[in-house]
Each structure stands twice: as structure tokens, then as C-alpha cells.
Amino acid sequence: xxxxxxxxxxxxxxxxxxxxxxxxxxxxxxxxxxxxxxxxxxxxxxxxxxxxxxxxxxxxxxxxxxxxxxxxxxxxxxxxxxxxxxxxxxxxxxxxxxxxxxxxxxxxxxxxxxxxxxxxxxxxxxxxxxxxxxxxxxxxxxxxxxxxxxxxxxxxxxxxxxxxxxxxxxxxxxxxxxxxxxxxxxxxxxxxxxxxxxxxxxxxxxxxxxxxxxxxxxxxxxxxxxxxxxxxxxxxxxxxxxxxxxxxxxxxxxxxxxxxxxxxxxxxxxxxxxxxxxxxxxxxxxxxxxxxxxxxxxxxxxxxxxxxxxxxxxxxxxxxxxxxxxxxxxxxxxxxxxxxxxxxxxxxxxxxxxxxxxxxxxxxxxxxxxxxxxxxxxxxxxxxxxxxxxxxxxxxxxxxxxxxxxxxxxxxxxxxxxxxxxxxx
Numbered sequence: 001x002x003x004x005x006x007x008x009x010x011x012x013x014x015x016x017x018x019x020x021x022x023x024x025x026x027x028x029x030x031x032x033x034x035x036x037x038x039x040x041x042x043x044x045x046x047x048x049x050x051x052x053x054x055x056x057x058x059x060x061x062x063x064x065x066x067x068x069x070x071x072x073x074x075x076x077x078x079x080x081x082x083x084x085x086x087x088x089x090x091x092x093x094x095x096x097x098x099x100x101x102x103x104x105x106x107x108x109x110x111x112x113x114x115x116x117x118x119x120x121x122x123x124x125x126x127x128x129x130x131x132x133x134x135x136x137x138x139x140x141x142x143x144x145x146x147x148x149x150x151x152x153x154x155x156x157x158x159x160x161x162x163x164x165x166x167x168x169x170x171x172x173x174x175x176x177x178x179x180x181x182x183x184x185x186x187x188x189x190x191x192x193x194x195x196x197x198x199x200x201x202x203x204x205x206x207x208x209x210x211x212x213x214x215x216x217x218x219x220x221x222x223x224x225x226x227x228x229x230x231x232x233x234x235x236x237x238x239x240x241x242x243x244x245x246x247x248x249x250x251x252x253x254x255x256x257x258x259x260x261x262x263x264x265x266x267x268x269x270x271x272x273x274x275x276x277x278x279x280x281x282x283x284x285x286x287x288x289x290x291x292x293x294x295x296x297x298x299x300x301x302x303x304x305x306x307x308x309x310x311x312x313x314x315x316x317x318x319x320x321x322x323x324x325x326x327x328x329x330x331x332x333x334x335x336x337x338x339x340x341x342x343x344x345x346x347x348x349x350x351x352x353x354x355x356x357x358x359x360x361x362x363x364x365x366x367x368x369x370x371x372x373x374x375x376x377x378x379x380x381x382x383x384x385x386x387x388x389x390x391x392x393x394x395x396x397x398x399x400x401x402x403x404x405x406x407x408x409x410x411x412x413x414x415x416x417x418x419x420x421x422x423x424x425x
Contacts, residue, residue, distance in 0.1 A: 001013065001014050001015070001041040001043075001053055001073060002015065002041065002414060002419065003028060003039055003040070003041065003377055004025075005357075005359040005377075008359075008360055008361065008362045009027070010027070010028045010029065010030070010039075010359070010361060010375075011025045011026060011027055011028055012025070012026050012028045012041065012053065012055050012076075013025045014053075014073060014074070014075075014076050015419055017407040017408060017410050017412055017421065018408065018410060018421075020419060020421055023074070023075070023076065024075060024076030024077075025076070026055070026057065026069070026071070026076050027057060027058055028055050028056060028057060028058070029056040029057060029058040029059075029064070029066040029361075029363075030056065030064075030361055030365075030375050031056040031064060031066045031086070031087035031088075031090075032064040032086040032087055032088055032105075032365065033087060033088065033089060033090055034365070035365050035372050035374060035375050035376070036181065036376075037090060038356060038376050038377055038378055039090075039375060039376070039377050040377065040378050041053065041055070042054045042055065042090060042091055042092065043073065044070070044091070044092075044093045044100050044119070045093065045097070046119050047098065047119065047120075051073055052070040052071065052072070052073065052079055052119070053069075053070065053071045053072070053073045053076075054068065054069070054070055054091040054092075054100055055068075055069055055071070055091070056068060056069070056087055056091075057069045057081070058363075059084040061084035062084075062086075062108070063363045063364070064086060064363050064365065065084040065085065065086060066084065066085070066086075066087055067081045067082050067083065067084055067085070068081070068082040068085070068087065068091055068100070068102065068104075068117060069081045069082075070100065070117065070119075070122075079122070080117060080119075080122030081122075082117060082124050083124075085104040085105065085106060086104060086105045086106070086107075086108070086112070087102055087103070087104045088102075088103040088104055088105065088112040088136075089102050089103040089104075089112075089136065089137055090102070091117075092137070094116055095141065095142040095157070095158050095159075096158070096159065098118075098119065099116040099117060099118050099119050100116060100117045100119065101114065101115070101116045101127070101137075102114075102115060102116075102117075103115070103135075103136065103137070111134065113126055113127070114126070114127035114135060114137075114160075115127060127160045128159065128160025128161070134146070134147040135147075135155075135157065136178070137157075138178055138182045138184060138197075139182070139184030139185075139186070139193065139195060140184060140185070140186040140193070141156060141186050141193065141223055142156050142157040142158050142163075143155075143156055143184055143193055144156070144157045145168075145178040145182075146162070146165055151167060152167070152168045152169075152177055152178070153165040153166060153167055153168060154166050154168055154171065154197075154221070154226070155226075156193075156223065156226060163224075163226075164225055164226030165226065166221075166226045166228075168197060171217075171219050171221075171228060171231070172196075172197060172217045172219070173217065175199050175200055175215075176197050176198065176199060176200070176217070177197060177198070177199070177200040178197050178198070179198070179200055179201060180197065180198025180199045180200055180201065181197070181198035182195065182196065182197045182198065183195050183196055183236070183237065183238065184196075185237060185238070186223065187291050190291055190292055191222065191223045191224060192220045192221065192222065192223060192229060192291060192292070193220070193221045193223050194218065194219070194220045194221075194237050194291060195218065195219070195237060196216060196217060196218045196219070196236050196237065198216075199211065199215065207272075208270055208271065208272045209270065209271040209272070210268065210269075210270050211268060211269050211270075211271065212268055213265040213266065213267050213268060213269060213282065213309065214233075214234045214265055214266050214267070215234075216233075216234060216235065216236050216265060217231065217232070217233050217234075218231075218232050218235050218236055218237050218262065218294075219231045219232070220291065220294060229292075229294075230293060230294035231294070232262075232289075232294050234264050234265060234266075235262045235263060235264045235265070235287065236262060236263055236265070237261075237262050238261060238262065239261065239262060239263035239284075239286065239308045240263070240307075240308055240309065240310055243261070243263075243308065243314075243315065243323075244315045244316060244317045244323050244351075244352070244353040244403075245261075245317075245323070245336070246317050246319065246320050246321060246322070246323070246336075246402035246403065247401075247402060247403060247404075247405075260288060260289065260291055260336070260337075261286065261287070261288060261289075261336050262286075262287050262289055263284055263285065263286055263287070263308050263309075264284070264285040264287055265282075265283070265284060265309070266281065266282070266283040266284075267279060267280055267281040267282035267283055267304075268280045268281065268282075269282070269309065277306070277309070277310065279304065279306055279309070282303075282304040282305075282306065282309070283301075283303060283304065284302050284303065284304070284305045284308045284309070285299055285300065285301045285302065286299070286300045286302060286308070286325065286334070287299050287300070288336065288337070288338075288339050297339065298338065298339025299339070300325070300327075300332075300334060300339060300341065302325060302326065302327055302328070303327075303328050305325070305326055307326075308325075314326060315352075315353070316350035316351055316352040316353070316384055316386075316388070317350060317351045317353075317399055317402045317403045318333055318344070318348070318350045318398070318399060318402075319398040319399060319402050320398060320401065320402050321335050321336055321337050322334065322335050322336070323336060324344060324350055324386060327341075330343065331343075331344060331386050331387075332344075344386040345386075346385075346386065347385070347393070348385065348386055349383060349384075349385065349391060349393050349394070349395050349396060349399065350383075350384055350385070350386070350399055351381045351382065351383060351384065351395075351399045351400075351402070351403045351413075352381070352382045352383075352384035352388055352390075353379045353380070353381060353382075354379050354380040354381075354382060354416070355379065356376040356377065356378065356379055357376060357377040357378065357379070357380065358374055358375070358376050359374070359375055359376075359377070360373045360374055360375070361373055361374075361375045378414070380414050380415055380416055381403050381404075381413045381414060381415055382415060382416060383395055383415075395422075397424045400413075400422050400424065401424065404422065409423055410422065410423055411423070411424060
């Protein structure tokens with residue numbers, strides 16, 4: 001399944017992985033989810049291990065009203081659909097793996113609540129009241145943002161109850177808040193949650209924002225207790241969500257996940273709506289690190305690489321453990337588990353990642369009085385050479401296996417020209 005945009009129309013499309021034939025298409029909506037969260041296909045599993053597509057379908061009840069639909073991914077036909085609601089979070093499998101959880105509100109002006117759609121009968125029920133205050137899911141294993149008055153906590157919520165909660169200011173500092181963004185990863189073998197939250201906004205919505213790029217913090221928390229295991233100032237796990245990672249390294253069950261690579265930053269940036277970031281004295285170092293201790297295992301200074309600060313789509317995948325990154329004296333192939341580097345061959349074929357796909361959705365998301373229509377989806381894969389230019393040369397199998405979604409005996413990529421399927425021999 002893929003999301004597709006034509007004009008200002010957003011659709012969820014089902015495609016036969018063996019033939020590339022389009023099987024179905026349904027109108028889709030981003031809901032009232034904050035625009036910074038990418039719109040990507042979601043699959044949930046029933047108790048019988050049957051997959052269902054979970055998505056929002058636009059509804060004329062009002063601006064950004066939608067229905068949560070669970071559909072047969074083979075046909076697109078509805079299995080369940082809710083009443084129109086204002087959905088404040090994407091649909092996801094509940095932490096207990098039984099149902100589909102989300103936050104939503106019934107009318108403008110009221111606070112959203114945590115709800116679940118039961119996969120047994122399609123009914124929507126309120127989650128137990130849970131912790132006092134506002135609750136928003138921000139990561140795996142029920143990791144949530146909980147606000148009680150002026151205090152903001154990180155908490156792990158399960159079956160409506162907080163297993164633990166820790167003030168964000170105790171972990172990161174007094175100026176940090178999930179209002180400035182977040183990114184979290186779970187490592188099953190170590191039972192650790194590794195991630196970060198951003199800085200609070202200063203000034204009115206839409207006003208220029210000055211950021212010290214070194215004023216970032218990453219932490220590791222014991223997923224069972226919330227205890228701080230380690231804290232590292234000046235770095236972010238996985239650098240940016242657009243850092244190209246081979247699929248084998250982007251798998252939380254593999255034991256080597258995205259948090260085993262990070263970027264350490266220096267310099268500053270000014271951000272202003274609808275303008276390119278303005279950097280000053282930018283310096284980026286890519287590091288490997290031990291998830292258990294936070295200790296650095298290897299370093300690679302890269303200098304002023306702007307694409308590793310936000311979602312610039314810098315770099316390319318070369319194989320199951322290797323990516324290509326820009327460096328002061330030319331691009332380097334970097335082994336993400338060892339930190340070893342080598343120069344790429346001039347005719348080497350890789351896969352570059354695009355920036356996040358951007359599009360305008362006709363119904364705006366409001367921040368105070370500011371109407372935001374721009375939304376984002378995932379990234380595209382582009383066959384490229386070491387210079388980043390697109391190429392039509394034959395592609396060797398290691399890059400394909402490292403980036404494609406494997407379905408049966410096909411490897412499927414989303415590219416600028418559409419979906420492309422490979423069969424490796």
C-alpha cells in the first residue's frame with residue numbers, strides 16, 4: 001500500500017506486489033494530526049494474525065473531520081469504520097496488541113481523549129482515564145507525553161495506567177518539551193527506550209526561531225522503570241529521520257537499530273516559516289555508540305553537512321551495512337557498525353533518499369490563527385551515483401536488498417516515477 005497525491009487529493013492505494021497492478025484506491029485524510037508527523041501506510045494485526053489497513057477517510061462533517069477505517073489490504077473494502085471524529089494522532093496497534101488506539105475529539109474546542117477501536121466488533125471505546133492531565137503518545141511501548149498543569153512528564157502508559165512517569169525537565173532541562181518535536185526508538189534486547197525531545201518554541205507562531213544546535217540531549221531510559229540509564233549532550237540518535245539506513249539496521253528486532261548511529265552538532269540555525277534554514281558555524285560529526293552505555297564507539301567528522309540536521313535526504317545506501325555520506329574531501333562509504341570508511345568507485349550504483357514528500361492538503365491545520373496546509377509523507381528512493389545524480393545504470397542486488405520492502409519474491413521501491421518491483425536472481 002502507498003499514499004498517492006494527485007493535485008490536492010490524497011489517496012491510499014493498494015498494489016499487487018507480483019505484477020504492479022493497482023488493485024484499489026480510497027480517498028484519505030491526514031486527520032487533525034500535527035503536520036510534522038509524516039503520513040505513511042499503517043497495518044494492524046487481528047488476533048487471528050490477519051492484516052488490516054488502518055487509515056483516515058475524509059468526511060464532510062467539518063474541517064479535518066474523518067473516519068478511521070480498517071480495510072482489507074487486498075481489496076480496499078471496509079471491515080470497520082468509525083463515526084466522524086477529529087483525530088489527533090495516527091492510528092496504531094495498541095500496546096496490548098489487541099486493538100487500534102488513537103487520540104480524538106468529537107467537536108472543536110474540547111480536549112482529545114485516548115480511544116480504541118476494538119478489532120473484535122468494530123466498536124470505539126474510551127481508554128481508562130489513565131494519568132491526570134493531557135496525554136499524547138510519542139513513541140513505542142506506550143511512551144507518552146503527560147501534562148499536569150504546567151508540568152510535563154515522560155510516561156509509559158499501559159492499559160490506561162502509568163507504569164512510570166518522569167519530569168521531562170529532570171531528564172533534559174527546563175527548556176525542553178515535546179512541543180519542539182521528538183524521536184524515540186526501542187531496543188528489545190536491552191529493554192531500553194533511546195531518544196530525545198526538542199526545545200520549547202520562543203515567540204509567536206510563525207516568528208523566526210533561533211536554535212543552538214549543540215543544545216540537544218539524547219537519553220536512554222529503562223523501559224520497565226523509567227530510570228535514566230545514560231544521558232548525552234549535543235547529540236541526536238539517528239541524526240535525522242531522513243538519514244538513509246539499510247533496512248537491516250533499521251529493524252528494532254535485529255539488535256542493531258537506528259539508535260546505534262547518532263550525530264553530534266555544533267553551531268546555530270534560524271528557522272522561519274516557508275524559508276530555508278539559515279545556518280551559522282555548523283559542524284556535524286557522525287558517531288557510532290553503544291546503546292547500553294551511550295559510549296562512543298567510532299567517530300567521523302563531516303563538517304557543515306546541512307542535510308544531517310533536519311530532513312535533507314543527505315547520503316545514499318550502498319549495501320546492508322553501508323551508506324554514503326558527504327565529507328570534506330569527497331563522499332565516503334561508511335560502515336555503520338564499525339565506522340570504517342572507503343572511497344566509492346566512480347561508477348558505483350547506490351540508492352539516494354529524497355527529502356520527505358511535501359504536498360498541500362485543502363483542509364488546513366490551525367496553529368492559533370495560522371492556517372497550515374502543507375503536509376509530508378515518506379521519502380522516495382532514487383538510483384544514484386556517488387555524486388548524488390540519478391542514474392539509469394544496472395543496479396546490483398546489495399543496494400536493492402538494503403532499501404526495498406520484501407514481499408514474497410519481490411523487492412518493492414517507491415521512486416519518483418512510481419513503484420518499481422525487482423526479483424533478485
